[in-house]
Amino acid sequence: MKKEYRVVAIPGDGIGPEITKVGIEVINKAVEKYDTKINWVEMDAGGCAIDKFGEPLPAKTLEECKKSDAVFLGAVGGWKWDTLPGNKRPEKALLGLRQGLDLFCNLRPAKVFEELKDASPLKNSIVDKGIDILVVRELTGGIYFGEKGRKGEGEDLVGYDVMQYSKKEVKRIAKVAFEAAMKRNKKLTSVEKANVLEVSRVWREAILEIAPEYPEVELNHMYVDNAAMQLVRAPEQFDVIVTGNMFGDILSDEASIITGSIGMLASASLRDDNFGMYEPIHGSAPDIANQNKANPIAQVLSGAMMLRYSFGMNEAADDIENAVNKVLKEGFRTGDIYSEGKVSLGTKEMGEAILKYL
Ligand SMILES: NC(=O)C1=CN([C@@H]2O[C@H](COP(=O)(O)OP(=O)(O)OC[C@H]3O[C@@H](n4cnc5c(N)ncnc54)[C@H](O)[C@@H]3O)[C@@H](O)[C@H]2O)C=CC1
Ligand SMILES: CC(C)CC(=O)C(=O)O
Ligand SMILES: [Mg+2]
Secondary structure, X not given: OOEEEEEEEEEEOOOHHHHHHHHHHHHHHHHHOOOEEEEEEEOOOOHHHHHHHOOOOOHHHHHHXXXXXXXXXXXXXXXXXXXXXXXXXXXXXHHHHHHHOOOOEEEEEEEOOHHHHHHOOOOHHHHOOOOEEEEEEXXXXXXXXXXXXXXXXXXXXXEEEOOOXXXXXXXXXXXXXXXXXXXXXXXXEEEEOOOOOHHHHHHHHHHXXXXXXXXXXXXXXXXXXXXXXXXXXXXHHOOXXXXXXXXXXXXXXXXXHHXXXXXXXXXXXXXXXXXXXXEEOOOOOHHHOOOOOOOOHXXXXXXXXXXXXXXXXXXXXXXXXXXXXXXXHOOEEOHHHOOOOOEEOOHHHHHHHHHHOO
């Protein structure tokens, strides 16, 4: 009997609709071979929802997500909505989805593709040592969700955002990171700023309390400023990085570019069952939106993560990843990963190339 899943697709803004279209086509073809069908439900969130309904995350969108097996999201945001107050901005939709669906764990794998070594801004001598990092980012706490506001007036006006973590929240994400390290090279780096921040000292204490459960994992602690530097100096030293919401956001963008392009990096936002939201790590790239220039590979690889983590379809996920590898091997490139002598493709054409190799 045909297996069926219900997935909410949220294309969002900017390049979101262009790349999710490609992602959906690739996923549909990949699962077909395994007698599986995805029933897609398209919903609005972000700037487009503000335009249509006056709010970034309509209740109906969140409701539909809760009724589904997974969510496949493009990106939200854009210049048009940049002057709106914080709680009315498109990005609020993303935060609302993450919190509303309890997606506390964001996995962001950053791996250099053999074929894209030249696209990395790092020297070949560094890239050749290997870059294969899994950033495990806490996603529903920390400074993005702490108390925020303004007080005072004129020159005394103060803006504030509180960064706080409970031990419970840290331990929950730490467990995922230690488990991931056990399946990889058994090395975990916890990144914080414990030399200055109390929240980071609690973070470190919680990590140290979990560590004895994983004696095989080599654990080290690193301050975030040093981690940012070490990522470009010697990225091969990292296996799994576990960190808070904002540090993980920043470090994963940095990790993406050392592998070639932010247009290549997928992510899975998970809770403690099989449910997840899958989205590229990049934003809506308004500078290249509606020009057929965006790299759809991060979106496509997020689809592979969805098949792997939410549906246990490892073979179909492998098929997608292999198709992407083949396309790169054949020399096909979008603008962000283009180098001399390669074949330059638009978003749509890159999607067609991936479909051909599936
Ligand atoms: N998950 C989400 O929905 C996110 C949304 N945003 C929002 O996106 C908007 C733009 O944010 P930025 O800071 O400019 O970050 P961005 O990630 O959208 O773009 C940064 C740079 O990377 C390029 N880029 C991004 N994705 C690409 C792709 N697939 N192919 C080729 N080039 C790509 C862009 O053209 C731009 O030059 C903002 O409104 C921001 O708040 C930002 C990050 C995540
Ligand atoms: C709008 C931000 C909260 C999203 C972001 O930059 C991210 O999750 O990478
Ligand atoms: Mg980000």
